Amino acid sequence: MTDRVHSSAKPNGAAPAARTATNGATNPPPFPATKSQLYNPTRPPYRPQPNYRRRSQRRRVSCGRCFCLCFFWSLILLTALLLVAAISGAAVYVLYRPQRPTFTVSALRIGRFNLSTSSDDITHLTTLLNLTLSTKNPNKKLTFLYDPLTITTISNQVLIGNGSFPSFTSGPSNITFIRSSLSSVSQVLDAESVKSLRSDLKKTSSGLPLKIVMDTMVVVKMEGLKSKKVGIRVSCEGIHGQPPKGKSPSVASTSNAKCKVDLRIQIWKWSF
Known part of the structure; x- marks a missing residue:
């Protein structure tokens, strides 16, 4: 009487692993496709938008800096003119001693x-x-x-x-x-x-x-x-x-x- 060998039963709920034999090698299961591999012909490709907010902030900072510099140099020029006028007036007064008629x-x-x-x-x-x-x-x-x-x-x-x-x-x-x-x-x-x-x-x-x-x-x-x-x-x-x-x-x-x-x-x- 011939003996029969029966394979052990798999646990309940466990699915058999899928294997594909090619030249004796086992291939891993395929990975899901990335976003770059997805293509939707009805949707245009993604393009990054320029950051206008940063540019406007830079322009404001540069304009404010120019205004401060202009005001600073104008104040220095006005002070220099007043100083020159005061020195000239003092020199004229010392030299000529002007008096009213x-x-x-x-x-x-x-x-x-x-x-x-x-x-x-x-x-x-x-x-x-x-x-x-x-x-x-x-x-x-x-x-x-x-x-x-x-x-x-x-x-x-x-x-x-x-x-x-x-x-x-x-x-x-x-x-x-x-x-x-x-x-x-x-x-x-x-x-x-x-x-x-x-x-x-x-x-x-x-x-x-x-x-x-x-x-x-x-x-x-x-x-x-x-x-x-x-x-x-x-x-x-x-x-x-x-x-x-x-x-x-x-x-x-x-x-x-x-x-x-x-x-x-x-x-x-x-x-x-």
């Missing part, structure tokens, strides 16, 4: 002063004044070149007369006399101005308080150099006068007259 009222004669009221209760003012001033240049190395002068006479904010004087040159340590006629023809006055003038005319001891204002432009010449034009205003106060009696003009009191010279610096449309 002085003005003095020599005489003021009132030839006409008429207040007339018409039937329609309108008051007109007609005046004629002859003014004589003198200006002195106290500098020994500077020359003043004056533009034409505009001269105005005022009494308590009321315009009395206008005049002018042509341009002239005042050399070092020179005295120049200024003579001008100031007039006003049929100037219409309001009630407040008429009241103020009539009140001052009744004061026989002092009379009308008069103020003389002159405006002009001046160029300062230093040897071969010339400055830009600078505006000046000359204000002379302390003058009192009375209307003339008859045909002879009256002489105003100028013994207490004092003149002040102020610079008129104009920036855009404003004057200081």
